[in-house]
Amino acid sequence: MLLRRTRLMPKIPACSRAELIRKLRILGFAGPFPGGKHSYMKRGAYRQTIPNPHGKEISPELVKEIMKQANIPVGNWLAA
Numbered sequence: 316m317l318l319r320r321t322r323l324m325p326k327i328p329a330c331s332r333a334e335l336i337r338k339l340r341i342l343g344f345a346g347p348f349p350g351g352k353h354s355y356m357k358r359g360a361y362r363q364t365i366p367n368p369h370g371k372e373i374s375p376e377l378v379k380e381i382m383k384q385a386n387i388p389v390g391n392w393l394a395a
Contacts, residue, residue, distance in 0.1 A: 325389055327379050329372040335365060335381070341395040342387060361385070 330338070336347060339356050344363065346356035353364045363385050366373055382392055 325393060327375045327382070327389065327392065329375050330378060331372055332366060332368045335373055335378070338392065338395040339363070339365070339385075342385075342391060344385075358385070 336356070339346075342358075344356040344358045347354040347365055348357070350364065353367055355362050355364050357363070363381065365381070366377065378392075381387075382389070
């Protein structure tokens with residue numbers, strides 16, 4: 316049996332919209348600004364769409380997707 320070495324990625328927890336905005340501000344984003352259907356935040360020329368408030372937490376999968384789109388390393392996200 317072959318054992319593979321895998322790097323374990325730290326778990327990204329679910330977060331509230333307010334916490335998402337707070338972390339993005341710490342990481343250099345400004346906003347949120349009103350958009351069409353969704354508000355957005357900006358860092359330089361980059362514009363990141365953020366989810367609307369629905370009273371629920373944002374799933375870890377969506378948080379990971381936002382981090383990927385915004386090119387935010389996991390370590391930076393967890394430290395913010």
